[in-house]
Each structure stands twice: as structure tokens, then as C-alpha cells.
Amino acid sequence: MHLMQYRPDLVHKGTRVAFLCSLLVIFTLLLAACGGGGEEPQPTEAPPAATEAPAATDTPAATEAPAATETPAAGEEITETAEMTETEAVSPTEEVTATEEMTSTEEMTGTEGMTGTEEMTSTEEVTSTEGVTEAAAGAGDAANGEYIATLTGGCGCHFNRDLGALAGGNKFEGPYGVVYAPNITPDPETGIGNWSEEDVAHVLHTGVTPDGTQLVRAMPYVAFSAMSNQEALDVAAYLFSLEPVANQVEARAVTTEPEPFTPDPAPPAEAPTDPVARGQELVTIARCGGCHTPTNEDGTPNMDLYLAGAPLQEDEISANITPSEEFGIGSWSEEEIAHYLQTGERPDGSLAQGSMAQQIERRFHLLTDTDAAAVAAYLKSIPAIEHDPYAD
Ligand code: HEC
Incomplete structure (x- = not known):
């Protein structure tokens, strides 16, 4: 395999290579599972899947997808798997191509929520309306956060194919201008490593980042504002459980500042049981x-x-x-x-x-x-x- 050319030092270590390969497989599945789901408004990737459609029942592809739950394990080896990505041409499918198309529909869907403005300037105020009172550090459940994140699409727009992580960089163009999906790995310098769980929950619900930036609606915070606060904290805990990957993403160039968004109704504290x-x-x-x-x-x-x-x-x-x-x-x-x-x-x-x-x-x-x-x-x-x- 190409790996031998790329990492001659690994060649003698056959068992190690085998071990890494199995990790790679897990990681690849993870990427496919994590990266892929978010593009539903623009299912350009549908035709390839059509041939795989019967897989949806009980073929390996479908049953292996829970490999997503092995994220932390795969993440531990992320440095080496990332290297191997280059040699093995891990192709975490079409998510990146698809993201380029994810422009017009999704962000337009949110117009119904454009309401008040002033109260949006303070992140704390809005957070408090979401019932984040007891949210001490570590309030989120990473396993449930992974489940929710995967159901919503695995944050696939943030998936950086070259780095094999949610390290951002994918470009989105729309009526709003040009934006780049940010690095949402917990890298302190270039990612969200210095954010709190509440900061993540807040951006999911309002599109406002800790520095007060209002994101464009390519980020589907209007839909995510239906997510309970606890689940948003869970998603945060999941993101913080990932391996930090350094990647400085370019600054956006918006033509007009995005309208503020106030969730209405406010996200419930907990997921409804009804x-x-x-x-x-x-x-x-x-x-x-x-x-x-x-x-x-x-x-x-x-x-x-x-x-x-x-x-x-x-x-x-x-x-x-x-x-x-x-x-x-x-x-x-x-x-x-x-x-x-x-x-x-x-x-x-x-x-x-x-x-x-x-x-x-x-x-x-x-x-x-x-x-x-x-x-x-x-x-x-x-x-x-x-x-x-x-x-x-
Ligand atoms: C990426 C686009 C896409 C998304 C997202 C999507 N669907 Fe679908 N859905 C389709 C298409 C296309 C079909 C038709 C599939 C076929 O012909 O077999 C379909 C079919 C269905 C059907 C079967 C209807 C029938 O008469 O056969 C149900 C039920 C369904 N979807 C429910 C949902 C639910 C619930 C969700 C969200 C949790 C959802 N879909 C999200 C594209 C989508």
C-alpha cells in the first residue's frame, strides 16, 4: 500500500501498520457518518447514494455507521490518521463538494425569526433567556451531543477534508457575501478551545459568537434554536471531546451585516418528553x-x-x-x-x-x-x- 512509501519508518512495524489501518477504517467511517448528513437542502450527492440505497436497511454501511460513537477513540490517533489520510486517499465522500452548494436555501429559511435587535448585542442576556442557569462547566453529555450532532447532519459543513477534522475552511458564497466554515475543534488558537459550553449553545441558538459576531444563516441556527438548551450543551461537550486541530480559517467578507435573530419560542431547557x-x-x-x-x-x-x-x-x-x-x-x-x-x-x-x-x-x-x-x-x-x- 502507499503507506509504505509515505512512512517508511512504519514499514518494519507491520502490526503497528495493521493497527493504524484499522483505526483508519474506523476513522473513515466516522468521517463519513459525521461529515455527510448536513447537506439536505442541496442533495447533489443523491445520485451516488441511489445505488447504495438498499444499504439503508441492514448492509454493512448502515450498521457500521454507529462507528460514529467511537469518535474519542479514533480521535486519539488523529495525528497519525491525518497523515495516513493523504496516502490512503480517505475519501470522506461528497460533503465538501456539497457544502459549496449549500448556499441559498438554508439561510433563507430563517427569515421568520428576524425580530428584536438590541437585546441581541449581549450574549449573556440571551443566554439567560434560554434557561442556562445551572449550566456549570461540564454540564453537557458528550455522548448525547454526538447523537444530536449526527442527527442534525454531523456539522459536515465544518469538515475539512485535508485535515480530516471539523477544522473548517470550506467556503460559502451567497447573497450575504463570502464566509468560511469556522474551525470547531477545541484548538485554543484557531478553533473553539477557549469557548464555554454556554458559548457553543448560544451560537447554536442565536448565531452569535462570543465576540458578538452575528453569523449568516448558512449556519442553520434558526433550525437549531428548536434544540433544547441541555442538548445544545451536549453538542458542545461533544465538540470539546474532539481532538484539537489547528487551522486558521480566513475571515469572512459579508456584503451586509446579518440580521440579528431571536429564538421564538425560546429554546426549552430540556428536550420535550411529549x-x-x-x-x-x-x-x-x-x-x-x-x-x-x-x-x-x-x-x-x-x-x-x-x-x-x-x-x-x-x-x-x-x-x-x-x-x-x-x-x-x-x-x-x-x-x-x-x-x-x-x-x-x-x-x-x-x-x-x-x-x-x-x-x-x-x-x-x-x-x-x-x-x-x-x-x-x-x-x-x-x-x-x-x-x-x-x-x-
Ligand atoms: C436530503 C433530502 C431529504 C431529507 C433531509 C429528508 N428526506 Fe425524507 N425523503 C427524501 C426523498 C428524496 C424521498 C423519496 C425517497 C424515495 O423515493 O424512495 C423521501 C422519502 C421520505 C419518506 C417516505 C415517503 C414515501 O411515501 O415513501 C418519509 C416518511 C420521509 N422521507 C421522512 C423524512 C423525515 C422525517 C425526515 C427528517 C427527519 C426526512 N425525510 C429528511 C428526501 C429527504
Whole structure:
């Protein structure tokens, strides 16, 4: 293998090489699982996944994806795996290509939240409205944070392919100008190593960084503001559990300062336990609407057709997932919906295709039984919209 040319010193150490290779495999899976899920508004990568679609049920790809839970272990070897990345051409799939396309839709979705301004200048004030009272250092649960982060898309926009880490640098261009995904590894100089968990929760909920910068909506904080405060702290703990990777990311060049954003309603302190409310939270932060809700001409979601199916790229069409008997999933039981989300298998035994199969494989199959049931309960609770996305 190329590794031998690249690291001759490792050649004599066959067992070490084998060990590192296995770590590499784990790490690669991790990257695929972590990096991939976030691009749902622009599923340009859907066609490749279409061929892999049956994987969504129980093929190795799907079952191995929980390797994401091995992050800390893989992270310990990150220096060496990063070196090996170059030689082994670890290809953590399409996330970087995809991120370049993630411009218009997502950040436009947030216009509904543009409200007050003055109170946004102080990070502390807003944090306190989120109920972060008892949030001492270390309040977050990294394992749950990894689960939530993966469900929302694994922070894939921040994934730096060359460095094999969430070290940022990917460029985004839109009406707002040019921005670069920041380094969100805990490197103190170039990443978020000097942030508190509350700082991370605050940026997830408001898009305001500790130095007061309002981020553009390419960062989906409008959707993430539906995340409970505890879960945002959990995501922070997860990010802080990653290996710090130094990478100085270029400063942004925005054409106009982004509008401030006040979460409304304010994020709850804890995740709701009521299934419908929990399902709504999950559908919001996982951004199902990014694919299942059509957009208006200005890129904002057409809420009259919320989750009623939409044309995607590459001639793909997402399904109507409202409870319409004729056009949607009104005939599916909650159990069948939950089963589909975890496995990709429809009630008739056919399998999810395309970008949905990819999303299931990368993230939704990880939904716990309770959470999958909650998403199903929520989808059954929303109004049926008699809309045929294939007729558009
Ligand atoms: C990347 C785009 C994308 C995202 C994100 C996405 N979906 Fe889908 N979804 C699709 C596409 C495309 C289909 C059609 C798949 C097919 O034809 O097999 C689909 C199909 C489905 C179906 C099956 C409908 C049917 O009639 O077969 C359900 C249920 C569903 N999605 C629910 C969800 C939920 C819930 C979420 C969020 C947790 C979600 N989807 C997120 C693209 C997406």
C-alpha cells in the first residue's frame, strides 16, 4: 500500500501498520457518518447514494455507521490518521463538494425569526433567556451531543477534508457575501478551545459568537434554536471531546451585516418528553423540511406546503410526508413510519431511494426507538396537505 512509501519508518512495524489501518477504517467511517448528513437542502450527492440505497436497511454501511460513537477513540490517533489520510486517499465522500452548494436555501429559511435587535448585542442576556442557569462547566453529555450532532447532519459543513477534522475552511458564497466554515475543534488558537459550553449553545441558538459576531444563516441556527438548551450543551461537550486541530480559517467578507435573530419560542431547557413535541423538535433540527418543503422564489420555505414534498436536484422529488391519504403517508401507521426512518423499508417492503436512503444511512438510522416514534407521532399530527409533488 502507499503507506509504505509515505512512512517508511512504519514499514518494519507491520502490526503497528495493521493497527493504524484499522483505526483508519474506523476513522473513515466516522468521517463519513459525521461529515455527510448536513447537506439536505442541496442533495447533489443523491445520485451516488441511489445505488447504495438498499444499504439503508441492514448492509454493512448502515450498521457500521454507529462507528460514529467511537469518535474519542479514533480521535486519539488523529495525528497519525491525518497523515495516513493523504496516502490512503480517505475519501470522506461528497460533503465538501456539497457544502459549496449549500448556499441559498438554508439561510433563507430563517427569515421568520428576524425580530428584536438590541437585546441581541449581549450574549449573556440571551443566554439567560434560554434557561442556562445551572449550566456549570461540564454540564453537557458528550455522548448525547454526538447523537444530536449526527442527527442534525454531523456539522459536515465544518469538515475539512485535508485535515480530516471539523477544522473548517470550506467556503460559502451567497447573497450575504463570502464566509468560511469556522474551525470547531477545541484548538485554543484557531478553533473553539477557549469557548464555554454556554458559548457553543448560544451560537447554536442565536448565531452569535462570543465576540458578538452575528453569523449568516448558512449556519442553520434558526433550525437549531428548536434544540433544547441541555442538548445544545451536549453538542458542545461533544465538540470539546474532539481532538484539537489547528487551522486558521480566513475571515469572512459579508456584503451586509446579518440580521440579528431571536429564538421564538425560546429554546426549552430540556428536550420535550411529549412525543409530538419531541418529534417536532427532531424534525426541525434534522431539517426534514429542507428537502420535503418546497421553496418560494426567494428561497424561503413555502409553509403552505410544509412537508408536502418538493422537487430536489437531479430530477429527484421528495415525498409528501404529511398525513394525506392520497399523496402522503396517511395510510402508514406510526410504527411503519418509525421503521422506515430507522431502516429505509416502506410498509410494502420496498426500500428508500436516493437522498432519503443516504440520509437514513448517514444519520436517521441512529434514531432511538423513542425518537423515531416521536418523529412518526409528529408527522401524523400535522395537517394533511393534498399536494402531489410529482405533478408539479
Ligand atoms: C436530503 C433530502 C431529504 C431529507 C433531509 C429528508 N428526506 Fe425524507 N425523503 C427524501 C426523498 C428524496 C424521498 C423519496 C425517497 C424515495 O423515493 O424512495 C423521501 C422519502 C421520505 C419518506 C417516505 C415517503 C414515501 O411515501 O415513501 C418519509 C416518511 C420521509 N422521507 C421522512 C423524512 C423525515 C422525517 C425526515 C427528517 C427527519 C426526512 N425525510 C429528511 C428526501 C429527504
